[in-house]
Amino acid sequence: xxxxxxxxxxxxxxxxxxxxxxxxxxxxxxxxxxxxxxxxxxxxxxxxxxxxxxxxxxxxxxxxxxxxxxxxxxxxxxxxxxxxxxxxxxxxxxxxxxxxxxxxxxxxxxxxxxxxxxxxxxxxxxxxxxxxxxxxxxxxxxxxxxxxxxxxxxxxxxxxxxxxxxxxxxxxxxxxxxxxxxxxxxxxxxxxxxxxxxxxxxxxxxxxxxxxxxxxxxxxxxxxxxxxxxxxxxxxxxxxxxxxxxxxxxxxxxxxxxxxxxxxxxxxxxxxxxxxxxxxxx
Numbered sequence: 001x002x003x004x005x006x007x008x009x010x011x012x013x014x015x016x017x018x019x020x021x022x023x024x025x026x027x028x029x030x031x032x033x034x035x036x037x038x039x040x041x042x043x044x045x046x047x048x049x050x051x052x053x054x055x056x057x058x059x060x061x062x063x064x065x066x067x068x069x070x071x072x073x074x075x076x077x078x079x080x081x082x083x084x085x086x087x088x089x090x091x092x093x094x095x096x097x098x099x100x101x102x103x104x105x106x107x108x109x110x111x112x113x114x115x116x117x118x119x120x121x122x123x124x125x126x127x128x129x130x131x132x133x134x135x136x137x138x139x140x141x142x143x144x145x146x147x148x149x150x151x152x153x154x155x156x157x158x159x160x161x162x163x164x165x166x167x168x169x170x171x172x173x174x175x176x177x178x179x180x181x182x183x184x185x186x187x188x189x190x191x192x193x194x195x196x197x198x199x200x201x202x203x204x205x206x207x208x209x210x211x212x213x214x215x216x217x218x219x220x221x222x223x224x225x226x227x228x229x230x231x232x233x234x235x236x237x238x239x240x241x242x243x244x245x246x247x248x249x250x251x252x253x254x255x256x257x258x259x260x261x262x263x264x265x266x267x268x269x270x271x272x273x274x275x276x277x278x279x280x281x282x
Contacts, residue, residue, distance in 0.1 A: 005053045012062070012093050015085035017071030020063045022046070025053030030122075030280050031098040032272075033090060034061040035106025039145065039192060041068035041180055048101070051269035056282045057099075062090065064106060066193035068180075078196045080108055080207045084214075087113025091120045099280050101272060103127035104141075104232075112210055115218035122280040124220055125272055128227040128253075130237045131211035131244060141166070145197035151187030158188060215244035221279050223249045225271060227256045249275075 008023045022042055032052045034045035042061035049059030063070035065086055066078055073082065087109050091098060099122055102110035107129035114121040144165035152158040155174040158181065162168040171177070181188045222245055226233050242248050251271060 005050050010060075012060075012090055014065060014071070014089045015082065017065055017073060017086075019065070019071070019086060019090065020069035022049070022061045024049045024059040025057060027058055029053075029056055029058040030282065031058045031060055031094050031096070032276065032280075033087075033094075033098055033100050033110075034059065035064060035087070035100070035102040035109055036061070036067070037104030037106055038064075038141070038196065039067075039148075039190060040103075041191060043068075043180070044103070045101070047266045048269035048272065051266060052273060052276070055273055055276075057276065057280075064109065066196040068191050072193040073195075076195050078193070078198075080105075080112060080210050083109035084112030084116075084210070088116060091117050094120075096120070097122045097280065099123040099125065099272075099276060101125045101127075102129070104129050108207075108211060111218065111222070112214045114220060115214040118219045121220045123223070123275055124218065125223045125225070125275060127225050127268065128230050128233050130224065130226075130233045130241045131208065131215045132237045132240045133232045148190055149194070149197070151184065151189045152181075153187060155181070155188065158190075212244060215241060218245060219247075221247055221249070221275075223251065223275050225251045225253050225268065228252050228254050229256060 005024045010021050010023050012019045012021050020042065032049070034042070034049055036042060036044045042063045045061040049061045053059040064083060066072050083105065087100065091113070097120055100110035100114045102108070104127070107126040110124055111126065114124050144161060147161045147165060152161070155177045158177055159171050159174045163170050180191055182191055224238065224241065226238060238250055242250070253268070
């Protein structure tokens with residue numbers, strides 16, 4: 001559809017804090033809510049949100065609690081259940097049937113929160129995340145958080161950490177990373193609350209329990225797009241997910257790894273639109 005889709009910066013209430021979001025399209029249209037992975041920001045979903053808005057939906061990308069411009073948890077609660085409660089608060093604030101889309105931590109949050117409100121959720125679409133994941137694959141994500149603890153002396157150093165631990169391509173121009181960082185004491189830090197990366201929040205036992213419970217509970221259509229080269233979600237993970245969620249549909253994103261939504265946004269959006277047409281038609 002021709003024409004430029006304007007972006008509107010909005011605030012939406014979470015569970016005891018405020019979530020920052022960018023909204024695209026007609027606010028009266030059916031909402032499609034996007035939630036990013038840990039350590040990312042709402043900007044990682046910009047391409048997909050614009051694309052669904054062009055198709056007639058209301059695309060909203062959120063910063064998770066403790067990330068980007070969203071509020072930091074004053075009580076330090078960054079367990080998965082807290083992220084899930086934020087998703088529930090978003091659904092209640094919107095007050096009408098919506099679709100939830102999430103990558104990694106954002107996908108877990110969408111599943112946990114969305115599974116409790118079948119009346120308000122028409123579709124949950126997940127990018128390479130499942131209730132059971134390979135802990136060895138999570139180790140590089142943990143290493144990325146560890147490497148970020150002390151901050152960076154330059155944007156180039158931050159870009160190198162993304163490349164080394166998350167497999168992101170080395171950027172020919174790193175200036176775009178500036179908007180994802182904050183300066184403190186002469187060093188550059190990512191725009192997240194350092195407490196989100198504390199060990200007790202990176203994969204506590206309660207997290208697996210919450211995900212399994214959500215997968216058993218959810219009655220909404222669920223679509224998993226598994227990255228073919230995923231270090232996180234194996235074929236065994238997919239089968240265990242199917243055992244918990246009989247309505248689960250699974251697709252494969254060929255030739256990409258776990259963080260594929262960071263640079264394959266528009267391709268993901270086309271898949272999403274096909275499922276929206278079935279489960280939340282205009």
